[in-house]
Amino acid sequence: MTRAAAEEHEAQTEHEGRAHPSDRxxxxxxxxxxxxxxxxxxxxxxxxQLGGFLxxxxxxxxxxxxxxxxxxxxxxxxxxxxxxxMFVSGLVLAIGVYVVALTTFQFxx
Amino acid sequence: xxxxxxxxxxxxxxxTSEDAPQAHDxxxxxxxxxxxxSNEKLGxxxxxxxxxxxFGGLIxxxxxxxxxxxxxxxxxxxxxxxxxPFTSVSSFxxxxxxxxxxxxxxAIQRADHRRARTWLLTTAMxxxxxxxxxxxxxxxxxxxxxxxxTNLQSSAFYTLxxxxxxxxxxxxxxxxxxxxxxxxxxLTADRAETVExxxxxxxxxxxxxxxxxxxxxxxxx
Numbered sequence: 001m002t003r004a005a006a007e008e009h010e011a012q013t014e015h016e017g018r019a020h021p022s023d024r025x026x027x028x029x030x031x032x033x034x035x036x037x038x039x040x041x042x043x044x045x046x047x048x049q050l051g052g053f054l055x056x057x058x059x060x061x062x063x064x065x066x067x068x069x070x071x072x073x074x075x076x077x078x079x080x081x082x083x084x085x086m087f088v089s090g091l092v093l094a095i096g097v098y099v100v101a102l103t104t105f106q107f108x109x
Numbered sequence: 110x111x112x113x114x115x116x117x118x119x120x121x122x123x124x125t126s127e128d129a130p131q132a133h134d135x136x137x138x139x140x141x142x143x144x145x146x147s148n149e150k151l152g153x154x155x156x157x158x159x160x161x162x163x164f165g166g167l168i169x170x171x172x173x174x175x176x177x178x179x180x181x182x183x184x185x186x187x188x189x190x191x192x193x194p195f196t197s198v199s200s201f202x203x204x205x206x207x208x209x210x211x212x213x214x215x216a217i218q219r220a221d222h223r224r225a226r227t228w229l230l231t232t233a234m235x236x237x238x239x240x241x242x243x244x245x246x247x248x249x250x251x252x253x254x255x256x257x258x259t260n261l262q263s264s265a266f267y268t269l270x271x272x273x274x275x276x277x278x279x280x281x282x283x284x285x286x287x288x289x290x291x292x293x294x295x296l297t298a299d300r301a302e303t304v305e306x307x308x309x310x311x312x313x314x315x316x317x318x319x320x321x322x323x324x325x326x327x328x329x330x
Contacts, residue, residue, distance in 0.1 A: 023215050030208035037204060040327060041197040047329065055328055062323040066316055073211045074312045075305075080146050083154045090158020094165035105173055 020078050029072045036061050153306045157313045164317050167272060168324060171265035175330050184259035187266045188330050190250050199242040200322045203277075206235035207315045210284075210308045217291075220298035226291045229304075232311065233284040236277050243274045266325070273321060276314050283307045 021029075040061050047054055071077040076084050102108065142148050175187065213228030247267070255263045287307060290296040296303070 020215075023212055026208060026211050026215070030205065033204050033207075034201065037197070037201055040323065041193065044193050044327060058323050058327055062319060065319045069207060069312055069316050069319065073207050073315075074309055080144075082144060082146060083151065086151065086154040087158050087161075090155075090161040093158075094161040097162070098165045098169040102169055102173060105177070107173055107176055 020075060021072060026072070029068055033065055033068060036065050147302060149306055150302065150309070153309050157309065160313060160317075164269075164273070164320070167265070167269040168320065171262070171269050171325060174261040174265045177261075182260045182262070184254050184256075184263065186330070187250075187255065187262050190253050190255055191326055192246070192249070193326060195242070196246065196322065196326055199239050199246075200318060202235050202242070203239045203315050203318050206232045206239070207312050209235060210311045214301065214304050214308050217296065217298060217304045218301045222291055222296070225296070225304070226288055229284050229288045229291065233281050233288065236281045236284070236311075240274055240277050240281070243270060243277075247271075269321065269325070273314070273317055276317070280307070280311045280314050283310065 040058060043050060043054055043058060050057065070087070076087065144151065179186075209228045209232040213225050213232060216222075216225035216228055247270075250263075257264060257267045284307065287296060287304060
């Protein structure tokens, strides 16, 4: 590969993605996920005390865990935006379609 | 850094001059694509986007049947039979398998083949533990009188978790294939993208379980 092509490729690489996390970062992410899982399980034992906060708390923790795995473990945060658009499109479509379907069947009351 | 993003110097003698024709060899610049990205990786992300629709449908069906199938229901409700502590451990095992998967990718990118094999095998074993846990859970439910056709809830539950289990099993087969490839010296650092793509599939399977565990097991009916 020529020097000019190498420099162009390096610029493109920098534009497309940032440096990936280190192994230590991955372990820290995993520990955070483990703590969130423990908190989720803990809600099972204090269901009555949480009352109306139970479902929102579980939803928030679920979304945070989902986002952390997708962004860090799946490298979506560090890769090209095109991958993000591909995945998020499918996700948004799925959520939209099935919220409409559940609403049709009066799932949300 | 995936194969398509690596800067690989050409090794043929004629490649030092800009005007000289470039001879093709295995270490030449990666295959050009119109997006500048790996087609294989893009294909996997597209596939995972479509998998959202599959699991979204299965999860929605279960939530619907769980809320509706109450009055004349035959057999026990699924919620009555959950063993949350046991399923929590299964969930933790699958979560940790995501960590070992990403460590395997990191190792292969550094050309640390021994460590890559260790982490790949660990990931496969953690996945197998999860599937074993699911099989145990299914047999426990059947013993309690909740079969596949007992009621709408049970059908939806077994279909959803069964599909997920099949996905995990296919992931395990892919991981074992990578392990064997590495043993045979066919999984070199420049093929790290193969591990990355299998890793994307594996992490998605974990992410689906994060959703299933919360919506199906923890959120009360």
